[in-house]
Amino acid sequence: MSMQGVGFGYRERASYACDPQHSRGRLVPESESPTRTVFQRDRDRIIHSTAFRRLKHKTQVFIAHEGDHYRTRLTHTIEVAQIARALARSMRLDEDLAEAIALVHDFGHTPFGHTGEDALDEKMRNFGGFDHNAQSLRIVTSLEKRYAEFDGLNLTWETLEGLVKHNGPLMDAQGQGIGHPIPAAILEYNAQYDLELSRYASLEAQCAAIADDIAYNAHDIDDGLRSGLLSLDALEGMAITGDILRAVRQKYPKLDDVRTAHEIVRRQITIMVEDVIRQSQASLDSLQPETIEDIRNAGKSIVAFSGPMRLQEKALKSFLYKNLYFHENVLKVRKSADEIVRDLFDAYLNDADAMPEGWRDEQNQGDLPAKARLVADFLSGMTDTYAVREHRRLFDHTPELS
Incomplete structure (x- = not known):
């Protein structure tokens, strides 16, 4: 891919990036740090929280006791943050904000992954239900008890916006939930501190959201192969993994299965990241945004896969659901x-x-x-x-x- 226009961390922040000097601030006003931006301070608070440490022993796909090499919520979160930061750097965005949103995005997950969430949602059906995204907001605005002057972490508006809306707006122009009702916890907090639920979030939040997709698509393949529930031969029938596998086998015909699997994973991440950068840059060139408000008013996500990659990614998810997530074991x-x-x-x-x-x-x-x-x-x-x-x-x- 052409590197023209791609940021490597050496260029000035884009005009449509979130600027920590112009943050909308925190619900509880605080004197700011002389050595860290507000987004760096958010990231640090997230990392030092109890909820972040607990991710170490929360399931991604495989229950923790099944092996030390499988991913947990913590290792997955770190991988998402790395990809989010790389995407933000390439678009000259605020890397610290993208990283903070990526690090906090899974705080609300229950034990035992989506199984635990489904069970808890069922038990809470008559009491407002359970939604892991809303729970993440409750944790960082209320449940963490660390600071003398406030409950929660008192994160900036931009980090909270990114946490709540990283997958897109939650509310339509008429104030109704998009696809499903808006969880009560989000509505209650929004009444105190308007997160503009009908608008799109920052590009930094969008980077964190698509980094999540890129990370778990690749790394669930890695864990699936490690577990024996997936096989290299099965991957050969998928467009993106099949092309990679054939290229690896052609170049390294005697390579063992373990290294072959790692080659597939790292190349898949690279291909997806580069596709997102190309597509996002094309969207930015078309939109010609000048401010962050232009991003929020764009009416669509800017950070996205190309059409062909979107189809391949959707097919890959279907493959993982059928052969891994719904495997009898x-x-x-x-x-x-x-x-x-x-x-x-x-x-x-x-x-x-x-x-x-x-x-x-x-x-x-x-x-x-x-x-x-x-x-x-x-x-x-x-x-x-x-x-x-x-x-x-x-x-x-x-x-x-x-």
């Missing part, structure tokens, strides 16, 4: 994880004394919906290992996650 573990989350929810909701002391005191106050939300907050913050340990403490039999 994975589904068996998911069933056990689902049972653990449901059992714990019922136990905590029915008996406040089953919860730790700090949570127990709050659980004895409020009406049933408030108690259910408190249980969801506690349960969603658990790591996989802590959830299993709690289940063993409270129940005579705990399902095997294997």
